Structure formats: C-alpha cells, structure tokens
Amino acid sequence: xxxxxxxxxxxxxxxxxxxxxxxxxxxxxxxxxxxxxxxxxxxxxxxxxxxxxxxxxxxxxxxxxxxxxxxxxxxxxxxxxxxxxxxxxxxxxxxxxxxxxxxxxxxxxxxxxxxxxxxxxxxxxxxxxxxxxxxxxxxxxxxxxxxxxxxxxxxxxxxxxxxxxxxxxxxxxxxxxxxxxxxxxxxxxxxxxxxxxxxxxxxxxxxxxxxxxxxxxxxxxxxxxxxxxxxxxxxxxxxxxxxxxxxxxxxxxxxxxxxxxxxxxxxxxxxxxxxxxxxxxxxxxxxxxxxxxxxxxxx
Numbered sequence: 154x155x156x157x158x159x160x161x162x163x164x165x166x167x168x169x170x171x172x173x174x175x176x177x178x179x180x181x182x183x184x185x186x187x188x189x190x191x192x193x194x195x196x197x198x199x200x201x202x203x204x205x206x207x208x209x210x211x212x213x214x215x216x217x218x219x220x221x222x223x224x225x226x227x228x229x230x231x232x233x234x235x236x237x238x239x240x241x242x243x244x245x246x247x248x249x250x251x252x253x254x255x256x257x258x259x260x261x262x263x264x265x266x267x268x269x270x271x272x273x274x275x276x277x278x279x280x281x282x283x284x285x286x287x288x289x290x291x292x293x294x295x296x297x298x299x300x301x302x303x304x305x306x307x308x309x310x311x312x313x314x315x316x317x318x319x320x321x322x323x324x325x326x327x328x329x330x331x332x333x334x335x336x337x338x339x340x341x342x343x344x345x346x347x348x349x350x351x352x353x354x355x356x357x358x359x360x361x362x363x364x365x366x367x368x369x370x371x372x373x374x375x376x377x378x379x380x381x382x383x384x385x386x387x388x389x390x391x392x393x394x395x396x397x398x399x400x401x402x403x404x405x406x407x408x409x410x411x412x413x414x415x416x417x418x419x420x421x422x423x424x425x426x427x428x429x430x431x432x433x434x435x436x437x438x439x440x441x442x443x444x445x446x447x448x449x450x451x452x
Contacts, residue, residue, distance in 0.1 A: 166207045173200035174212060175237055178222055178230040256280075256440040258448075259288035260305035263384040264427065267404040268451055275450065280443040291352055296432050302440045303431040305448070307424075316433050320448055323401045323424030325359040326416045328409070330394035335417040338368055345396035346378030349387040359422045364399050367420045403427075 165171070176186035177197055187194040205212050212226035222230060260269060265287050276285050288294070294301050310317040329335055333344055351358035361375035378396060381387045388405060391398040392413060401424060408414040429448055435441045 166204050167200075170200045170204040170207070171233055172237070173197045174204055174226075175230065175233045177201060177213070177220065178226060179234065181221070182219060254283050254440060255286055256283045256443060257286040257288055257299075257301045258303050258305065258444050259290055259294050259299075259301050261291050261307065261384070262289040263388065263401075263404055264305055265289040266385050267388065267407075271407070272447075272451070276443075276447045279447060283440060283443055302435065302438065303429060303444045306428055306430055307426075308428060309425055310428055310430070312430060314433060315430050316436060317428040317430045318445075319426040320429050321403050321427040321451060323359075323403055323427065324421045325364070325399050325401055325424055326419060326421040327364070327397050328400045328402070328405060328414050328416050329391055329397040331412060331415045332394045333397070335397065335415075338370055338373070338418055340417075341373060341397060346375060347387045347390050347396040347398035348378055348380040349384045349398075350380065350382050359399065359401075359424050361399055364420070364422060367422055 172190065173186060173196075176189050177183050180186050180189070183194045183197045183201075187197045190197070201212060208225075210225040211223050212229065213220040214223055258269075266289075269287055273285065276283075288299070288301060294304050296302075296304075305320065307323070327335075327338075327341070329344070333340075335341070335344070346361055348361060351360060357363065365371070365373050365375050379390065381390070384400075384404070387398045388400060390396060391400065391405075392408060399422075402409060402416060402421070405414050409416060429445060431438075431441050
C-alpha cells in the first residue's frame with residue numbers, strides 16, 4: 154500500500170472548505186449555505202475560493218443571479234454529499250442525549266420515610282448511572298404494569314413468581330419521648346397509647362393487645378389512645394411526646410441512637426422480616442442488583 158492509498162497518508166483539503174462547498178452545492182447558493190453553517194456569505198465564498206485554488210479547478214460559475222456548478226463541481230458534489238451523510242449517520246447515536254435508567258422500588262410508607270429517604274445520597278453516590286424512584290404503598294404491586302423493579306414488604310413469603318430475601322428482622326417495643334419519663338410498665342396508665350392500623354392480611358399483628366399478653370398485664374386498657382391510619386404518623390406523634398407507641402425499633406433506630414426516642418422497658422415482640430422482593434426473571438438486572446446492594450447496607 155503506497156502513501157496515496159493509506160488512510161494515514163490522506164491529503165485532503167481543510168474540512169471547513171469541503172463543508173462550505175457541499176452546502177453551497179446543495180443549496181445552489183452561498184447565502185443559504187452561510188445560513189446553514191452560521192457564518193457569513195463572504196466566509197463561504199472565501200472557503201470555496203481556497204478550495205478551488207487547492208484543487209486547481211473552478212467549482213462554481215459565478216453568475217449575476219447566483220452560482221452554478223461547473224463540470225468539476227458536479228463530479229465532486231455527489232461524493233462529498235455521501236461522505237457527509239455517512240459521517241452524520243455515524244455521529245447521530247453518539248450525539249443523541251443519553252437516557253438515564255430510572256430504577257423504582259416500592260416499600261411501605263413508613264419504610265420509605267424512615268429508612269430510605271434519609272439514605273438517598275448513599276444510593277446516588279454508589280450508583281450514579283441510575284435515577285431512583287420511590288413508590289410508597291402497602292398494597293400488592295404489579296411489577297410489570299406499574300414499572301416497579303423491586304419491592305420491600307413485611308411478611309414471610311414465598312410469593313408466586315417472585316424471588317425474595319430477608320433485609321431486616323423486626324422487633325416491636327414500647328417507644329416514647331424521654332420527656333414522658335416512663336420507667337416501668339405501670340407508667341403506661343398515665344399516658345395515651347398510640348396505635349396504627351395493621352393490614353387485614355396479618356391475623357396476629359404486633360399491636361398493644363399482643364404486647365399486653367406478652368407482658369402479662371391483663372388489667373392494662375389497650376383500647377384507649379389515638380389511632381393513626383399510617384405508622385409514620387404514630388412515629389411522629391411519639392417523637393412529639395404525644396404518647397407511647399409500640400414501634401418496630403428498626404424504623405426508629407436513628408432516633409433511639411440520638412436519644413430523641415427511648416424504649417424504657419420491654420418486653421420486645423418478635424416480628425416478621427422486611428423482604429426484598431422482585432420477579433424471578435430480573436435476578437440479573439443491573440437495576441435490581443443496584444437496589445439490592447444499597448438495601449443490604451440497611452441491615
């Protein structure tokens with residue numbers, strides 16, 4: 154292969170001059186070529202004049218009302234047009250804005266608010282290629298229809314067509330603000346009990362009635378107090394000193410560590426697990442793997 158046929162040895166005129174010629178030939182106008190390339194008509198004329206001098210031939214006939222290709226110009230134009238079209242086709246996928254992958258995880262409202270939201274920065278730092286979407290719900294999810302990659306649910310499993318693994322084990326204990334100064338179970342009679350509604354699917358919820366049985370306090374009235382439809386609101390009420398809530402200590406671990414909440418006495422009731430759940434066929438999906446890696450840091 155000699156120098157003239159080697160890609161390394163190509164001797165081409167400046168790309169700007171070739172672009173100017175191709176645009177002017179296509180539009181049959183220096184002015185329209187200038188508009189397309191965002192330069193002046195004078196600049197187009199100058200580029201083409203340099204190209205003609207480099208090639209040693211005239212490419213356009215300058216006429217009173219415009220320009221027309223010469224025979225040499227008509228010979229050069231199709232090849233350059235095809236070349237620029239090929240370049241544009243090759244560059245188009247690279248210039249197209251990259252679509253970021255949205256990864257969606259569904260969890261109970263309390264789990265989202267107490268454990269996921271405070272740790273969002275950790276997910277973004279570890280997995281910058283993904284944008285996280287949080288779906289707060291206690292209802293069963295349709296992974297395909299709702300475009301949900303994985304879910305976190307409280308329960309036992311197994312679930313048909315789904316794979317699950319435990320994330321967190323739960324324990325429920327009486328929790329309150331230290332301002333209430335509770336010392337023994339007898340002090341419960343002096344403060345409101347905070348309740349929240351359990352899903353009907355759980356026949357034996359870890360509620361105040363279950364705690365009374367475990368504590369052997371048959372005379373304790375557990376029907377009194379305030380009932381919330383959402384566990385998150387019961388947690389906020391406990392933090393505000395509005396009463397004593399029987400809470401999953403994993404959901405208030407930060408508050409217990411800081412002393413914003415205290416668990417003054419037991420017993421603590423053993424609960425079920427929070428499970429990481431996803432369709433069987435998505436086990437190797439990078440989005441599911443990213444969620445799994447992030448959520449394992451909660452344990």
